[in-house]
Amino acid sequence: MRVRAAHGVRRWPAGSLPRWAVPDGGRPGAGRALGTWLVVAALAATLVALIVPVALFPGRAAGGARPVAAGAPVWDDDGAGVRDTPYGELTALDRDFVRKVRLAGLWEQPAGRLAQERGTTESVRTAGEHLVGGHTELDRRSVEAARVLDVPLPDRPTAQQQGWLDRIGAAQGSAFDRTFAELVRAAHGKVFGLVALVRDRTGNAVVRDLATRANTVVLDHISVLEDTGRSGVPHTGAPGGAPARHSDEEMK
Known part of the structure; x- marks a missing residue:
């Protein structure tokens, strides 16, 4: 490796690069550790992307149901559930x-x-x-x-x-x-x-x-x-x- 010095180019013997020229001081496995952290960060970002919409729009139910907008019409649940009739389900x-x-x-x-x-x-x-x-x-x-x-x-x-x-x-x-x-x-x-x-x-x-x-x-x-x-x-x-x-x- 050649490093430009103040009055020319300095050559370093193979295998003897200075610590500042090697990521993380040349510690064994430093590159793998950096890659692991990048993977963890990407997974965390994905998790946030999944959680935030649920937190912001709690009316969204499982199965892709439409969210209930703020100010939606109010109706009363009589607790009788869904009944089958000859004309279709009655909610x-x-x-x-x-x-x-x-x-x-x-x-x-x-x-x-x-x-x-x-x-x-x-x-x-x-x-x-x-x-x-x-x-x-x-x-x-x-x-x-x-x-x-x-x-x-x-x-x-x-x-x-x-x-x-x-x-x-x-x-x-x-x-x-x-x-x-x-x-x-x-x-x-x-x-x-x-x-x-x-x-x-x-x-x-x-x-x-x-x-x-x-x-x-x-x-x-x-x-x-x-x-x-x-x-x-x-x-x-x-x-x-x-x-x-x-x-x-x-x-x-």
């Missing part, structure tokens, strides 16, 4: 959806009737008409689905829903319009996410049909509530601010 999510469709009608139909009677604008009264018509249909469909699938249904609103209905009933004038539109629009925004979740995941034909129709009805209700200009959400009315009108055929 806790399916049963809860059928119950929630029924619950929605138990308070939104009365709210819609109040809007028809006491709304101070045509758009509020129109929203009330759509609520009554839409939830009359969905209530009938949910009752039929529950009968076919043997799902117990509630016969009265929840305490929270009754509280909303009481607030609407106590309001007067323009305050009524605002209270009605804000509360009912907010409730529809929550259930809309649940409808989409069920429509995407259910394997039961009866529940799927209910979710498909509910999706159309709930979206219609969201639109007419926003068209009132009182829901707290910018409305999507026709040019000039006139509320978008929906045909009777849409409500069938």
